[in-house]
Amino acid sequence: MRRIVLAGALAALLPLAPLPAAAQEAAPQLQEDPRAPRFREVERGLHVGLETGFLGILKTPVAEPARHPYACPAGSSCSGGFASGLALVLDVGYDVTSTFDVSLFLLQAFESASRSYGSFAVTAPGAGVRWSFLGERDANGVERFYAFARARVAYAWTYPEGLFGTTDVVAGAGIGIDYYTRLRHFSVGLAADGLYFIKVNVPAFDVVATLRYTF
Numbered sequence: 001m002r003r004i005v006l007a008g009a010l011a012a013l014l015p016l017a018p019l020p021a022a023a024q025e026a027a028p029q030l031q032e033d034p035r036a037p038r039f040r041e042v043e044r045g046l047h048v049g050l051e052t053g054f055l056g057i058l059k060t061p062v063a064e065p066a067r068h069p070y071a072c073p074a075g076s077s078c079s080g081g082f083a084s085g086l087a088l089v090l091d092v093g094y095d096v097t098s099t100f101d102v103s104l105f106l107l108q109a110f111e112s113a114s115r116s117y118g119s120f121a122v123t124a125p126g127a128g129v130r131w132s133f134l135g136e137r138d139a140n141g142v143e144r145f146y147a148f149a150r151a152r153v154a155y156a157w158t159y160p161e162g163l164f165g166t167t168d169v170v171a172g173a174g175i176g177i178d179y180y181t182r183l184r185h186f187s188v189g190l191a192a193d194g195l196y197f198i199k200v201n202v203p204a205f206d207v208v209a210t211l212r213y214t215f
Contacts, residue, residue, distance in 0.1 A: 040184070041140075041142040041144075041184065042142065042143065042144065042180045042184065043184050043185050043214040043215070044095040044098060044214060045094065045095055045214060045215060046092075046093075046094050046214070046215045047092075047093055047094070047095065047101075047212050047213060047214040047215065048090075048091065048092050048212070048213055049089075049090075049091040049092075049093070049103075049210060049211060049212040049213070050088075050089070050090060050091070050210070050211050050212075051087070051088070051089035051091065051191070051208040051209065051210045051211075052086070052087070052088050052089075052208060052209060053086075053087055053206060053207050053208030053209055054084065054085075054086070054087065054206060054207050054208070055084070055085055055086070055087035055109045055111065055122075055195075055204065055205075055206045056082065056083070056084050056204060056205050056206070057082070057083040057084070057111060057113075057164075057197075057202060057204040058082060058202060058203050058204060058205075059079055059081065059082065059202055060079055060080035060081060060082075060083045060111075060113040060114075060117055060120075060164055060202070061078060061079050061164075061200060061202070062078045062079065062080075062117070062163065063162050063163065063164060063165045063166065063200065064162035064163075065078055067161075067162040067163075068160070068162060068163050070116060070118075071116055071117045071118065071163060073116065076116075079117070080113030080114040080116070080117025080118070081113055081114050081117070082113070083111040083112060083113040083117075083120075083164075084111065084112065085109055085110045085111040085112055085119075086109065086110050087107065087108075087109040087206050087208060088107070088108045088109070089105050089106065089107050089108075089208065090105065090106045091103050091104070091105040091128075091212075092104050092105070093128075093130075095214070098132075098143075099131060099132040099133070099135070099146075100129070100130070100131050100132070101129070101130050102127070102128070102129050102130075103127065103128050103129075103130070104125070104126070104127050104128075105125070105126055105127070105128060105152070105154070106123075106124070106125045106126075107122065107123070107124040107125075107126070107154060107156075107170075108121070108122070108123055109121065109122040109123075109124075111164075117163075118163075120158055120159060120160060120163050120164050121158065121159045122156055122157070122158050122164075123156065123157045123158075123159075124154035124155065124156035124157070124170055125154060125155060126152055126153050126154025126155065126170070127152070127153060127154075128150055128151060128152035128153070129150065129151055130148050130149070130150040131148060131149050131150070132146040132147065132148040132178070133147060133148065133149060134146065134147040143180075144179055144180045144181075145177070145178070145179050145180075146177065146178045146179075146180075147175070147176070147177050147178075148175065148176055148177070148178060149173070149174070149175050150173065150174055150175075150176065150191070150193075151172070151173045152170075152171070152172045152173070152193070153169070153170070153171045153172075154169070154170045155167070155168075155169060155170075156168045156169070156170050156197070164200065165197070165199060165200050167199070168197045168198060168199040168200060169197075169198045169199060170195055170196065170197055170198070170204075171195070171196050171198065172193045172194060172195040172196065172206075173193065173194060174191055174192050174193030174194060174206075175191070175192065176189055176190055176191030176192065176210070177189050177190055177191075178210070178212075185213050185214050185215070186211070186212070186213055186214075187210075187211075187212045187214070188209070188210065188211055188212075189209070189210040189212075190207075190208070190209055190210065191207075191208050191210055192205070192206065192207045192208075193205065193206050193208075
């Protein structure tokens, strides 16, 4: 009888015995550091950009003198000389990696040469690639400043037709700098390109300021 009572008492006391350390309640997890950023400091991916600046064309031959006799008077070289004007570029692209991106763009330029030659416009849609070969970090260790090289090719229409030409292929390459601001989605920069109008055999160059928004 005593054995039965003792066994019952032990059975009643077992739930009250302390559990092994491994089975005790786990220690609470440390809270996340509230100072840690919850977003990317520099956004990458789909982006749109705007470029504006100066486009210089080193010479301006008259493609069709019969259609534009005023630009090719008798005894002249049939050239308007150096042309300069405003260039605007709308660019849409994608960051394949943090240092390489591809894009499509549309160039619109408004050029003016000599008084007899007059003014003309260039419209050129095209494609380009860009490689950021140098990156510098700010005081917080975030890469915000980049130096890059880029290459572009475009198919151009010029107006009036037959003056500087009608259609052409423009190829170019250049370098630039970009700064990714603390506004995350925005970057600003400068770029300069050497260009070549292949059909009319004319070199050109541009210097532009850039503004980019990354989604």
